[in-house]
Amino acid sequence: MPVAKKDYYEVLGVGRQASADEVKQAFRRLAMKHHPDRHATTNKKEAEEKFKEISEAYEVLSDAQKRSAYDQYGHSGVEGAFRHGNFSWEDFTHFEDLSDLFGGLDDVLSSFGLGGMFGAGGRSRSRPGQGAAGEDLGAALEVDLPQVLTGTEIPLAYKRREVCAACSGTGSRDPKGRVTCPECQGHGQVRMSSGFFTMATTCRRCRGQGEIIKEACPACRGQGRTVEDRKLTVRVPAGVDSGVRLKLSGEGEAGLKGAPRGDLYVEIRVRPHPLFxxxxxxxxxxxxxxxxxxxxxxxxxxxxxxxxxxxxxxxxxxxxxxxxxxxxxxxxxxxxxxxxxxxxxxxxxxxxxxxxxxxxxxxxxxxxxxxxxxxxxxxxxxxxxxxxx
Ligand SMILES: [Zn+2]
Ligand SMILES: [Zn+2]
The missing domain is CATH 2.60.260.20 (Urease metallochaperone UreE, N-terminal domain)
Known part of the structure; x- marks a missing residue:
């Protein structure tokens, strides 16, 4: 039995009538409190869990559409909004709301071990000119015993991110519309003084890329990738059993800047048979x-x-x-x-x-x-x- 999920309003400690601004302030206050770097190594894990919980609540309550679906149908109303049915960091779109609290977006991401996890929109920690590889995807298929005997082919439809056709993955409305980052003059790093120390930190504005997009591509909203439907045929070999994961190389999400695609893993479940x-x-x-x-x-x-x-x-x-x-x-x-x-x-x-x-x-x-x-x-x-x- 899965543990019952906590109410998002309770998680953020706000009332059901809370305004968008109150929700944001509550999230930022809790994020400061639960940032894992502020906790001793012993309860870092706990802090990370808590941080993820408030981030999930914020992801839903900060979006008018998701919030209304949640108000009407509870947790089951927003499952479809998450890529894997459950909230994962890939679904979180508000790291920017934290970057001023924790000294830079890259620092926020890396403190959760998330650097490089986001291929799109310059969220990766990759260096300029280097694209992030596409993420792996998962799917599940059911087969019957007679199909296990002979092997079979099963059509599968799913969604995956493709390089945006409108901007060829640059995320920019105009292909040449990238300008040197005014914040760091293209260095990708900025110097900050703190007491006795002067530190170089990753530039917040360009996330270390050294340049920024002048105007985001409207088709992918600057992400460089769009979600597309994909249909293919899965060849299921004879003899498969429940739990077997078939790897379909290169059928995951597209990479950026020519980086390789992710893979698709199809998990097999064999349906029970009435006789055998x-x-x-x-x-x-x-x-x-x-x-x-x-x-x-x-x-x-x-x-x-x-x-x-x-x-x-x-x-x-x-x-x-x-x-x-x-x-x-x-x-x-x-x-x-x-x-x-x-x-x-x-x-x-x-x-x-x-x-x-x-x-x-x-x-x-x-x-x-x-x-x-x-x-x-x-x-x-x-x-x-x-x-x-
Ligand atoms: Zn685009
Ligand atoms: Zn910069």
Whole structure:
């Protein structure tokens, strides 16, 4: 059971009627308090968790549309706004609101180990001229046992970021619209005096890039990438099992400035089957037969993933007996033949008897001898042995 999520208003300590400005002030106040660099190493982790929590709340409550969805439907109303259904740092768009508190955007990002995480909009810590690689993406697919037997191809539709066609990924309305950063004169760093010290810190304005965009590209709002629909066919190999992750190289998010794309990882889940239970490469199934078939022996057809096969049941077969159908299991993902199918025989007693059937069974009972039922005989022998003083 996932832990119930806290109310965003409670997290930020504001009322439901709080204005946008009150929300922002509350967030900044809490961000100062919980910044991990202000905490001893021992509770740094805790501070980071807290920081993430308030950032998530702020991300939702600072956006009129998300806030209204949250007010109406609670947490489930905003899940779709997060790239992975859950809030992650990739979803946070307000690092700028903190940069003046913590001495620069890059410093904020790096204190959370987030440097280089953002490919778009100059959020990466990459040096000028160097693009950030595209991020990996994840998806999930369900398959049935017959598909595990043969392997299959499944169409998959998802969204991924592509280099913006309008600006070729520069993020600038005009391709030549980059100007030297006026803040740092193109150095990417600015000098700051603090008491006795003079420190060089990453320029806030250009995030160390040395130049800034004059006017943001309207198609990608300066991010350099836009979210696009992608459709492809996933080849699922025979023998896959739940939890297997298929790697589709280069099918993740686009990189910037010619940097490589991320990969797509597809996690497989095998749906339960009504007849067959999987144990590794072997399959197990139950086969009910009648008391008479078990006693006299018989030939009957048993289901397998390839269709039915004829099975011989020897006379005197006991309930729970296991029979092996060699090579009727699943192929191994690593190759090398198929597993087996194990058939567990369940013996059924007649639920009702006709008058004639009853007569015949009474007749059978009269002529039965103890040694015909070795299990019963053994049981009573043990009981007698134990009762004796
Ligand atoms: Zn663009
Ligand atoms: Zn600068």
């Amino acid at each position: 239970e999987r144990h590794g490469d072997d399959l197990y199934c139950e086969l009910p037969i009648s008391m008479v078939q078990a006693s006299l022996g018989c030939e009957l057809s048993a289901p397998t993933l390839d269709g039915t096969v004829t099975m011989k049941i020897p006379p005197g077969t006991q309930p729970g007996s296991l029979f092996r159908l060699r090579g009727k299991g699943l192929p191994s993902l690593r190759g090398g033949g198929r597993g087996d199918q194990m058939v567990r025989v369940e013996v059924e007693i007649p639920a009702r008897l006709t008058a004639q059937g009853k007569k015949l069974l009474e007749e059978f009972s009269r002529i039965s001898e103890d040694h015909l039922f070795p299990g019963i005989e053994k049981f009573w022998r043990q009981v007698k042995g134990w009762m004796k003083p």
